[in-house]
Amino acid sequence: MADTRSSITNSFLSAFIITVTIWYTIQSSVENGFTVDYSNRFLATVPKNLPAQTMMLNLSQNTISELQLSDFRNLFKLQLLILSHNLIQELDFSIFQYNEDLEYLDLSHNNLSTLSCHLVASLQYLDLSYNNYTAMPICPEFGKMSKLEHLSLSARRIEKSDFSVLAHLQLDFLFLDLEDLSEYGKLPVFNTKSLWIALPKNREFSILLDLELSVIEHLELSNIQDKQVHDLKTFLSNLKKSGRLLNLTLNNAQCTWEDFTDILQNVWESTIEYFEVSNMGSLEAPNTIPFNYTETSLKALTIKQTTITTFRSDPKHMYTLFSEMNITALTISDAGLIHMLCPLKPTHFTYICFSNNSITDSIFKDCNNLTHLETLILQKNKLQLLTRVSWMTSLMKSLKVMDVSQNSLRYENSEKCHWGKNLINLNLSANRLSDSVFRCLPVNIQVLDLQKNQISSIPKDIIELSHLEELNLASNKLTDLPGCGQFRGLRLLNVERNSGFFQSSEFSQSCQNIKRLKAGHNPFTCSCELRQLINLEKQGFVKFVGWPESYVCSSPGVLEGTLLTDFHISEFVCSTTLQVVVFLMIALVLAAAVSFLCFRYDVPWYLKMIWQWTRVKHRVWKKKPEGMIDNVQFHVFISYSERDSDWVKNVLIPNLEKEDGSVRICQHERNFIAGKSIVENIIDCIEKSYKSIFVLSPNFVQSEWCHYELYFAHHRLFNENADGLILLLLESIPAYIIPARYHKLKALMAKRTYLEWPREKSKHGLFWANLKASINIKLPSSEVMEYL
Structure with missing residues (x-):
């Protein structure tokens, strides 16, 4: 069939x-x-x-x-x-x-x-x-x-x-398969608009001679051979100008060139408007081809899958037969044509199709008699130079649609192109064109097909194609979405099946008018660059043809096979600006928190103390003679508030010091060295004392110098891994009166055992015994210490 x-x-x-x-x-x-x-x-x-x-x-x-x-x-x-x-x-x-x-x-x-x-x-x-x-x-x-x-x-x-x-039926179409017909009576007058008959293999039946057409407008006849060819010519000659037949198709007809031209002449003189022949084998055209170009009703002639040869004749006679036909449409495809002559005078051709032949660039060169031609199809031929093709169209003033796909077209930058001014639809697919083709395009082009070429990008320095609405770049070598800087009117873009793909910022900025995008079947790299593309689909600004099944991640490996609609990545990961803002906010919060903690726990004060301690130790280390051994000179250093000095001088010191000098006390009033700073004297006394007694009272916590002495003594405790602090509670201290910054004092009072001064005299003896026991140590004599 x-x-x-x-x-x-x-x-x-x-x-x-x-x-x-x-x-x-x-x-x-x-x-x-x-x-x-x-x-x-x-x-x-x-x-x-x-x-x-x-x-x-x-x-x-x-x-x-x-x-x-x-x-x-x-x-x-x-x-x-x-x-x-x-x-x-x-x-x-x-x-x-x-x-x-x-x-x-x-x-x-x-x-x-x-x-x-x-x-x-x-x-x-x-x-x-x-x-x-x-x-x-x-x-x-x-x-x-x-x-x-x-x-x-x-x-x-x-x-x-x-x-x-x-x-009584009003059929639109009737097909009769009579190929195996063995008994034949007669055909009736069919009440149908379209009739298709597969003629019998038995050539004795005169089906065509009995065929009567009344309302039939479309007739197709298949398997026309030998005697049936003669019957066909008789049938057509009887049609002439009578009848309503408008379309005639002959399929698989075995005949000679003379039979073909006779059939064509009969059709030319009939009411038939559209005539198609296909599968007629090989026709050898002679040198002389008589044909009467009388007035005709024929509008379109189609010859398909029929080889026309001129091995023993001059091909110009065959070319002339077709080029001089003053009809609207001419199709000769898959016929082995290598050329076609330009008509000798202006014609009515609006449609010409010479697809699947061997036509070269020389066709219609300098041809100015195809001024009414609107559609020219030359696909599957042997065209090579795009420049020659463009110059061929320059004289075709009405040409709107041209198909030169599946050739071997190429273009060099140095060549100059000149296309017909009215050409709006151009198919250049399946050729050998590269990026340079964008410098050789019709300025008024609206639909452009460049699929299956070797295009990797669109150059920036091309003419503006302001009328371009549809662009097909499928099956090329693009690695990114192209921008629309030179064709801002683009409505449809096809970039399927290219080399690699991720979102281009230029596309989002310049392709604002695109309504439909075909970008499926590409090796998408699912990363931050792809988010803008996915967002375009989610926001509905662009319709993605084939979404979501044709849009799949190919890399990285962990996302291979994932649909883009299932690919999610946070805004924070992809936005450097957002990362900087968040970092600054976190830094500000941390700075505020540190400032609060420093204020809450008086960190500056402790830093100041550490600085003072470091300076003093550094100064002592520089002044200390090489090889000098540190020795303790005092049994105890006493720290107290000046308001508690009466008790310290009149009670504490007299009970600790003996006339024999067995207990030596370091007291700031008598042992601080003039010329040194207070901090240096405090540190010096603490380091030269075996232990430090701190007389605690509400007056003590109000004295900043007392707190310095406590801080340095506690620092020495950790520095030397010793237990050199003795806390003596002279009066009870309510927790609320201890300043917040004295958390060290609170911690010491909570963790360490301290001696409490008893009010009852009966307990004084035990108190002094405990206190003396805690500082009982044998120190070198005064003379030895002075010698050292």
Whole structure:
């Protein structure tokens, strides 16, 4: 069976439109339904338990041999059923009695030989062709199928009366497979707009001579050979200017060049407007080709898959035959053409297609007689220089659409291009073009296809393409989204299947007008750079075609295979500005916290004390003679508040010091050395004393110098790993009167045992005994100390 033909030359057009319309209608209606595809599954029977919601069911390309009522009984919503290319032998239309919405039924290419009829009133499309019917499989019920539009039949025996049932139907398309015809009566006058007949292999039957056309507008004839060629020429000569036939398609016709030109001349002089021939083998054009270019109704001529050779003749005669045809559309594809002449005078050509030939850059060079040409298709040829192609179009003032895809086009920067001013749609896909092609483009271009080339980026120094709306850069070598600096009117961008991909900031800034983006099937690097691209989709500014299934992470490895819609990364990780702001905020908070703690715990005071201690120790170390040994000179150093001096001088010192000098006390009033600072004297006395007594009272905690002495003494305790502190509580100290910064004193009073001065005289003896015991140590004599 031949392929579906083109829209302007194919008599099978109506059937195609009907089929597409039915499919579209059904697909629109199943938006919330089910489509089940079991094609090519080696099934021997119809699957059981099909979903009850099934509306489209495809069972083609299997080995099903029998159909039963139970197969489709529960499919109440079934609208489309395809059973072609199976082994079905019998058909009883009653099996579809429960499928009241069935519109499309394809049973072609089976082994059907019998037919049991039952009215299926909803059918619009029925295909019973390419089966084993002896007689035409036409049921009386067919005449009641008022909705039937498309009917395909086959048989080995036909009579004129076989089609009487169809007389009252308004069919849009009828296909008759008569290839295996063995008995022939006569064909009726068909009441259909489109008729397609596969002529019988038996060449004795004069089908074409009996063919009567009344309302038929589209006719396709297949398998025309030998005698049938003569019958065809007779049939066409009888048409002349009568009849309503507008479209004629001849498929698989075996004839000579003379037969072809005779057929073409008859068509030229008839009412036919669109004429297509295909699969006519090889035609050898002669040197002389007579043709009468009389006034014609023909608008479009299509020659496909027919090789035209000129091995033994001058090709210019064949080129002239076609170039001088004053028609609207000319298609010669897959014919082996290597050239085509420019018409000798202005023509009415608006559409020319020479695809899949061997045409070179020299075609239509300096041709100024194609001023009405709007569409030029030269795909799959041997074009090489883009510059020559551009200059070819410069004289085609009406040219709007051009397809030069699948050639070997290249462009060098030094070459100058000059395109037709009205060219708005240009297909340059599948060539050898690089980045430089953007310097050789039509200024008014609106749709540009550059897929399958070698483009890695878009240069900055190109002319502004302000009218460009659609740009296809799929299957190139892009590593980033291009910007739209030179084509800000872009609406659709296709960058599928490129080398590598992540978001470009230039794209977000300059491509504000893009509404649809095709960027799927790229090796996306899922990192911070991709967030802007994902946000564009989430915010709905750009419609991502194929989202989300075509957008998948390829790196890093841990994210490979992850859909972009499932890829999440925080704003903080990706924003340097935000990181700096957060860092500064944390630094400010820490600085504030440190400042508060320093104020709360008087850290500056302690730092000041450490500094003083360090300075004194450094000064002592510098003055101390080398090899001098540290020696303790006093048993105890007494620290007290000046307000408690009476008790210290009159009670404490007299009870500790003996006349024999066995206990030596360091007291600031008598032992501080003039000339030294107070801090130096304090540190010096503490270091020369075995222990330090601190007379604690409310007066003590109010004295800052007392706290200095306590701090330095406690520092020495930790520095020398000794127990040199004696706390003597003269009066009880309420915790609330101790300043906050004296937490060291609070800690010492909480952790260390202290001596409390008893008020009762009976306890004084024990108090002094304990105190003397704590400082009992034998020190060197005064003379020795003075010697040392």
